[in-house]
Amino acid sequence: MTVMKVEKDVEAKRMTIVSEFAAPIDRVWQLWENPRLLERWWGPPTYPATFVDHDLSVGSMVTYFMTGPSGDRPGGWWRVLEVDVPNLLRFESGFADDDGLPSTVMPFMINRVTLSEHPKGVTTMAIETRFASLADMEKIMSMGMEEGMKGALSQIDAMLA
């Protein structure tokens, strides 16, 4: 299993997902740093992403758009908050308005990606996403998601446990 652990903290409006890859840390970092590689995994197959501006240095804005099945092109952005190659990337992310600028009415989230390699050749990637508010969280869920409401009772029970 690639995904090792998922932690959902309802109170903190936070989800952490930890995964492990049979690859050295530099190659894992490349999938974030190289926009041509990044766009091959960021969007789902039905909404592939194209990154327009992409520079992972502190304060820089990363912009992208996704292309939907009906030709719609919703945009998104990141603002880089902290970088420590190849161990840490912290960024805000959100949706763009029609002019490709960060939307002031759309919600955003804060993401923290940490990478570590141990043993050699095995890289652990932890992604923590924190929502600014629960309302933001719900809006994001409602927007980007292909998957419908599929909360089976068993999953709810696991969450409530």
Next chain:
Amino acid sequence: MLTYNYMVVDMTSDARVDRLFHALADPTRRDIVKRSLTGEFSVSALAGFYPMSFAAVQKHVAVLSAAGLVRKRRSGREQLVSGDVDSIRRVGALLDQFEEIWRGRIDRFDTLLIEESGKGAEK
């Protein structure tokens, strides 16, 4: 489907979500929800499960009811409480959906790493 209809900030919905999560943040309330999903309980029957007063349990039930997680109905002198499955499902679904998105990304991430390693494609 991606839709921008949700750009419209819906205060009613915001307040509702906050109530839902607040209601579920307490372990006693989570337990009441779990029990009330299995059937109807009177408040006094629920109070028997917890080391707290009837009034305290009644207060928890009121919070859950305001959040739409349980329904109350009167039967004689008793108040009967049952779980509202749809609301509870909604809370779980929010987090589940987000998990699904990231699982999808990580699957593609892993596939890509393998492909790139096959090509010997280092930057």
